[in-house]
Amino acid sequence: MVSALDPAAPDPAVPDPEESAQRRAYLDHAATTVLRPAAAEAYLRAAAVRGNPSAMHASGRAARTVLDDALEEIGELLGVPRSWLIMTSGGTEADNLALRAAPLGVLAQDPARTAVAVCATDHPAVLATARSLAPTIEARELAVDAAGLLDAGAVEQVLADGAVGVLSAALVNNETGARQDVAALAAAARRHGTLVHTDAVQALGHVDLPALEDLDLMSLTGHKIGAPVGVGVLVARPEVPFAALSTGGGQQRGVRSGTLDGPHAAAFAAALREVLAERAEQAGRLRELAARMREGIARIDPEARFTLPEDSPQSGHIVHVVFPGADSDALLFLLDERGVDSSAGSACSAGVTQHSPVLAAMGMDAARSRGALRLSLGWTSTAEDVDLLLAALPESLRRARAVGALAR
Amino acid sequence: MKVLAAMSGGVDSAVAAARAAEAGHEVVGVHMALSTSREARRTGSRGCCTVEDAEDARRAAERIGIPFYVWDLSADFHDLVVEDFLAEYAAGRTPNPCVRCNERIKFASLLERATLLGFDAVCTGHYASVRAEGPGGAASLHRSRDARKDQSYVIAVMGPEAAARSLFPLGEMEDKAAVRAEARERRLGVSTKPDSYDICFIPDGDTRGFLERSLGEAPGEVVDTEGAVLGHHRGTHGFTVGQRKGLGVERPAEDGRPRYVVDVDPASRRVVIGASELLSTTELEATDLVTFEELEPGRAVSAQIRAHGEAVPAQVSSIPSEGDPLLRVHLEQPVRGVAAGQTLVLYDGDRVLAAATLERRTP
Secondary structure (H helix, E strand, O other): OHHHHOOOOOOOOOOOHHHHHHOOEEOEOOOOOOOOHHHHHHHHHHHOOOOOOOOOOHHHHHHHHHHHHHHHHHHHHHOOOHHHEEEEOOHHHHHHHHHHHHHHHHHHHOOOOOEEEEEOOOOHHHHHHHHOOOOOOEEEEEOEOOOOOEOHHHHHHHHOOOOEEEEEOOOEOOOOOEEOOHHHHHHHHHHOOOEEEEEOOOOOOOOOOOOHHHOOEEEEEOOOOOOOOOOEEEEEOOOOOOOOOEOOOOOHHHOEOOOOOHHHHHHHHHHHHHHHHHHHHHHHHHHHHHHHHHHHHHHHOOOOEEOOOOOOOEOOOEEEEEOOOOOHHHHHHHHHHOOEEOEOOOOEEOOEEOOOHHHHHOOOOHHHHOOEEEEEOOOOOOHHHHHHHHHHHHHHHHHHHHHHOOOO | OEEEEEOOOOHHHHHHHHHHHHOOOEEEEEEEEOOOOOOOOOOOOOOOOOHHHHHHHHHHHHHHOOOEEEEEOHHHHHHHHHHHHHHHHHOOOOOOHHHHHHHHHHHHHHHHHHHHOOOOEEEOOOOEEEEOOOHHHOOEEEEOOOOOOOOHHHHHHHHHHHHOOEEOOOOOOOOHHHHHHHHHHOOOOOOOOOOOOOOOOOOOOOHHHHHHHHHOOOOEEEEOOOOOEEEEEOOHHHOOOOOOOOOOOOOOOOOOOOEEEEEEEOOOOEEEEEEHHHHOEEEEEEEEEEEOOOOOOOOEEEEEOOOOOOOEEEEEEEOOOOOOOOEEEEEEEEEOOOOOOOEEEEEEOOEEEEEEEEOOOOO
């Protein structure tokens, strides 16, 4: 530790990724998956091109070409014109545009559209944004059942008075993996003249996206598909009205001013190309790994409760499980110590695990959701990762339950 | 050893964790979130465990090169420290919540969790030293080398079993300036953070306001030692033995001398005020005795009743027995402002002998 006292020495805290990658199971792909080499290469190639894409000279045109190539590819891969794409800093910003800029734009056109409707289990980027619109716009929350699914009748009721400007529901829930029938929601919304948004951040690459003619708005992010953190996309039909909330040079329909970011767009395009090409094969592979995980967990701990029934609609890359009586903080620590990266899968502020609002909305009380664990798979996951988890689990559970049993 | 370092985000615990790691221990840093409604940023020296504090602790852990976690102990803290604080004030006593937090959270809840998770010891930034100078080589707790920073008083209540599983790497530091200098050299990023004062769960520093909001109003009389009513108050919990200001009495004393709270009796809702000499005593009575070694009547000790007070020469008068649960201590010189609920710590030189909680004396 002498080096710690020497300001010139390299930072001792930076771990060697080679060394740690060999003995760790990364089971938190739903948080951020592993960067794809193709995306990293595309980023570096694009970043080496000189010029601001909005400039009128030859360098600017070259930079603009990089960006337009990327947007065109993203559009082609998603099946939409590139003019439908608004590049953002990530999923949260895309959700903010969809739940704030769009409802305010709709309200400006039609003063009767004084509400938005959001799914009670949606990500805070959606929920908190919708709630922040009060008192101008009312946030109506759509209840879900124990499997995290919306009820068509309840949706119809919320839309009935025609006040809802934008209806939003995540395609795949970020915590449990529950998959919503967005096409059915869209059909209901269309009958009431309501715009439909889905946060597909967690779905992309894992489940088929809904037909885009059914949707008005869709949020995507790069770091869940192997692009770097810092890029997202809002797919928005051209007729969606937006209130300009951030002002500047008027780039991207005037909705999202700021220098256009070719390198991130190129990286996103590269990752998206790979993800969609591998989609069917990966989905099958991850489903098998998830099944191996479920079977192993059930064998190790007969008390373990899987949050979603196996036959309920869900994305195959997330296994959400509750170990009754186990302390979540302790379980995460013990698994981490044994080489397993996992998550309690709940809202996190400076690292504090809290009772999950998602599980609460599914009717699970705080006591029953203690001991929740989210294990999520991705493109680099292997059977060895699952086996490392299963090897670490018995002792980790034993100790985490002892902590959970500590008398107050 | 495998060591869990409690890291508040302040300079002391950061340097303590760094020293434990440097000594060759396998160290893991843990920031305890003690409040459910956390402020984003700290303001000055008040409050605690803000998000910013957790981030400062994490950055220090990164610099040291140790794993780092935030654990939510807010439920324990609320039940065992905040509720106790309120109940004690409601009972007319003067609690020290930092002592209770050390007794029930840091060296109980946290230590138990740590043990179950496979740790051998908990490390904190307290200024004190653990040695093996107790009976038969058992753990002994000592004052820190820097007498001004010594915190053995607020942690003595942990007892010898917990002390044996505790590390206080700052005990031998020369002074706080040396700790700050070391934090700077180690680039822990917290070297200029202000020290924390006040009660962490009352971030605005208004203890009386907090008590009134939590306990409600319970009006009563302010009386002299003869029982003559001199004024009225909104609740006995606004008063502490030894308090001089804010008595709510308009008429000055006949002899013109300052008056102090000499007794608080929530049962009759009476606050008794009187002259300064009524505050002084040479006889202490205490319960909840925790001993590092066996006490005997007649033993010469030094006694401390306040975190930043002097220890005074004293003698153990009697120890708890079946018919009499009290520890009695005779002081060689009178001390002022002894209030029920305060912690009494007995020393032999710099070595802690015992800790106990003072009981109410009837004036």
